[in-house]
Amino acid sequence: MNGSVAGQAAGATGEFAGRQRRQRLLDLGFKSLTQASATLVLACMAGILLSLLVRSWPSLQRFGAGFLWSSQWDPVTEEFGAAAAIFGSIVSTVIAMALAVPLGLAIALFLVELAPRPVSRLVSYAIELLAAIPSIIYGMWGLFVFAPFMGSHIEPALQSWLGFLPLFRGPPIGIGMLSAGVILALMILPFVSAVMRDVFGMVPAVLKEAAYGMGSTTWEVTRKVTVPFAVQGLVGAGFLGLARAIGETMAVTFVIGNSQSISASLFAPANTIPSTLANEFTEATTPLYLSALVELGLVLFLITFLIQLAAQFWLGRLARGRR
Amino acid sequence: MSDTPIPISTTLRSPAAAETAPRSASEAAPASKISVRDLSFFYGEHQALYHNDVEIAPSTVTAIIGPSGCGKSTHIRAYNRIFELYGKDRATGAVLLDGENVLGPDVDVIELRRKVGMIFQKPTVFPQSVFENVAYGLRIHFRLSRAEMAERVEKALRAAALWDEVRDKLSQPGAALSGGQQQRLCMARALAVEPEVLLMDEPTSAIDPVATAKIEDTVQDLKASYTIVIVTHNMQQAARISDYTAFFYGGRVVEFGPTRQIFTKPNQRQTEDYITGRFG
Ligand SMILES: Nc1ncnc2c1ncn2[C@@H]1O[C@H](COP(=O)(O)OP(=O)(O)OP(=O)(O)O)[C@@H](O)[C@H]1O
Ligand SMILES: [Mg+2]
Numbered sequence: 174m175n176g177s178v179a180g181q182a183a184g185a186t187g188e189f190a191g192r193q194r195r196q197r198l199l200d201l202g203f204k205s206l207t208q209a210s211a212t213l214v215l216a217c218m219a220g221i222l223l224s225l226l227v228r229s230w231p232s233l234q235r236f237g238a239g240f241l242w243s244s245q246w247d248p249v250t251e252e253f254g255a256a257a258a259i260f261g262s263i264v265s266t267v268i269a270m271a272l273a274v275p276l277g278l279a280i281a282l283f284l285v286e287l288a289p290r291p292v293s294r295l296v297s298y299a300i301e302l303l304a305a306i307p308s309i310i311y312g313m314w315g316l317f318v319f320a321p322f323m324g325s326h327i328e329p330a331l332q333s334w335l336g337f338l339p340l341f342r343g344p345p346i347g348i349g350m351l352s353a354g355v356i357l358a359l360m361i362l363p364f365v366s367a368v369m370r371d372v373f374g375m376v377p378a379v380l381k382e383a384a385y386g387m388g389s390t391t392w393e394v395t396r397k398v399t400v401p402f403a404v405q406g407l408v409g410a411g412f413l414g415l416a417r418a419i420g421e422t423m424a425v426t427f428v429i430g431n432s433q434s435i436s437a438s439l440f441a442p443a444n445t446i447p448s449t450l451a452n453e454f455t456e457a458t459t460p461l462y463l464s465a466l467v468e469l470g471l472v473l474f475l476i477t478f479l480i481q482l483a484a485q486f487w488l489g490r491l492a493r494g495r496r
Numbered sequence: 497m498s499d500t501p502i503p504i505s506t507t508l509r510s511p512a513a514a515e516t517a518p519r520s521a522s523e524a525a526p527a528s529k530i531s532v533r534d535l536s537f538f539y540g541e542h543q544a545l546y547h548n549d550v551e552i553a554p555s556t557v558t559a560i561i562g563p564s565g566c567g568k569s570t571h572i573r574a575y576n577r578i579f580e581l582y583g584k585d586r587a588t589g590a591v592l593l594d595g596e597n598v599l600g601p602d603v604d605v606i607e608l609r610r611k612v613g614m615i616f617q618k619p620t621v622f623p624q625s626v627f628e629n630v631a632y633g634l635r636i637h638f639r640l641s642r643a644e645m646a647e648r649v650e651k652a653l654r655a656a657a658l659w660d661e662v663r664d665k666l667s668q669p670g671a672a673l674s675g676g677q678q679q680r681l682c683m684a685r686a687l688a689v690e691p692e693v694l695l696m697d698e699p700t701s702a703i704d705p706v707a708t709a710k711i712e713d714t715v716q717d718l719k720a721s722y723t724i725v726i727v728t729h730n731m732q733q734a735a736r737i738s739d740y741t742a743f744f745y746g747g748r749v750v751e752f753g754p755t756r757q758i759f760t761k762p763n764q765r766q767t768e769d770y771i772t773g774r775f776g
Contacts, residue, residue: 389636397632
């Protein structure tokens with residue numbers, strides 16, 4: 174009798190130890206799996222960087238740092254400089270941000286603070302749908318509908334009001350830097366407003382109640398409490414939009430005019446790094462031409478990488494600020 | 497038979513007299529700063545309060561006690577109409593502040609909320625400096641010179657017993673203060689606009705005992721000039737600081753009376769059970 178009880182106990186501990194061992198094994202397996210995945214991501218990053226470096230080596234050697242500030246881009250004489258494409262990328266992105274950030278802010282505030290529930294939900298759906306439209310659709314719409322409209326209405330109007338600025342001189346043809354910037358703004362607007370809406374949604378309800386409880390109007394609550402509380406998240410949303418805009422290819426390629434030139438006029442055709450790549454890869458017949466294009470890609474890779482780093486930094490601060 | 501004229505004259509009131517009677521009753525009750533009359537509350541379809549009646553005298557502290565979910569917060573959130581931020585919720589009945597129904601359609605909600613300040617369970621410091629937190633309501637409701645502003649901020653911080661601790665930190669972010677200091681900062685912010693009523697919803701449940709004692713002391717000091725309604729889960733606290741106590745259960749006011757009586761000779765069995773810790 175006694176023996177059987179002891180035997181049962183021993184069996185139980187044996188089973189327990191077995192289960193423990195199995196669990197430890199499982200843990201180990203899981204850990205290695207996740208570690209492997211994480212390493213894979215890093216390896217991909219390193220691999221891409223490495224192959225970009227290797228492939229752009231001829232161009233790196235030939236043009237050195239001058240590649241960054243020469244605006245020469247001549248496949249015939251094989252003189253390549255990235256300045257025009259970098260300039261185009263930056264200016265079109267700045268235009269996009271200047272339009273999308275304030276508009277996105279207004280939309281997000283409307284959705285969170287002002288709109289009645291059903292309206293807010295409906296508009297939110299619409300925004301998420303818009304964000305899901307492939308960029309090539311934006312590009313085609315831009316080419317066939319939007320650019321002609323810019324050329325016939327918006328640009329002439331801008332010229333008649335603000336024509337004294339060099340920014341708005343030149344023939345208003347609808348295809349150029351301004352159209353590219355506006356299309357980019359339209360493309361990132363849904364994304365930016367959706368993220369900003371979520372950021373505003375993170376402001377604690379009780380904080381807003383306290384502000385209303387002091388006798389504030391909605392405007393006062395928004396200006397003094399909601400926006401200051403959310404400001405870091407809003408900057409993060411801006412960065413994410415920026416990263417999208419600077420890497421966008423198809424929509425821009427359709428409307429920017431693809432000209433490797435730096436012009437003071439926003440109406441003039443221009444180019445960006447991604448659209449240069451998309452347009453010219455098939456034409457790149459010589460090794461140096463190809464290498465120069467790859468080096469453009471390297472420049473874009475580094476720019477987006479820096480923007481992502483900055484965004485992560487801000488979002489990290491946001492998370493820590495929230496405790 | 498000789499005394500019949502008296503009962504007859506009192507029972508046979510003229511219609512005019514009957515009409516004025518209730519009004520003069522409410523006017524003749526300056527004893528009440530706040531009169532809650534038949535207040536019911538609905539979260540959409542769900543009814544959370546049933547026919548609440550409470551009379552709150554000026555310059556008193558009234559404690560609201562009761563088990564979780566019995567409607568204490570819901571009840572005081574009707575006093576400043578803060579529930580209106582959320583579309584579908586509604587209140588019926590009346591909450592008279594100095595005889596005027598705050599639930600009425602013509603009430604200036606902004607002025608109402610200046611007169612009826614609210615302190616929440618967790619400190620609700622705004623993302624601004626200590627000074628700006630206190631100046632918040634002053635900037636909204638008054639036009640003050642710099643000197644007046646500084647003076648009123650200091651006065652409010654003194655009233656909340658916080659001045660000595662923050663006088664050198666006025667330009668630091670409010671969020672940098674300790675939890676208890678933050679709660680007193682919120683009290684100072686509410687006091688700065690010179691309200692008449694202070695509603696406090698479990699103001700000490702998220703802070704430590706020392707800070708709690710400070711806030712209780714502050715409440716005692718403030719009683720002379722404000723009418724205070726405080727929701728608390730802490731029986732000792734209710735007994736220590738309040739003059740009147742309302743016991744809520746299931747959305748109803750089960751018993752309301754002087755705190756001493758509620759805690760020593762409650763009339764209702766439920767009140768006694770709750771206070772002695774038999775449920776809740
Ligand atoms: N926003 C809301 N929507 C729907 N029902 C709610 C809402 N807030 C509270 N209620 C319900 O109303 C009732 C009363 O809630 P209330 O928050 O007033 O209770 P309380 O007495 O303050 O509780 P506690 O002591 O836990 O704070 C509860 O049944 C609760 O579920
Ligand atoms: Mg509550």
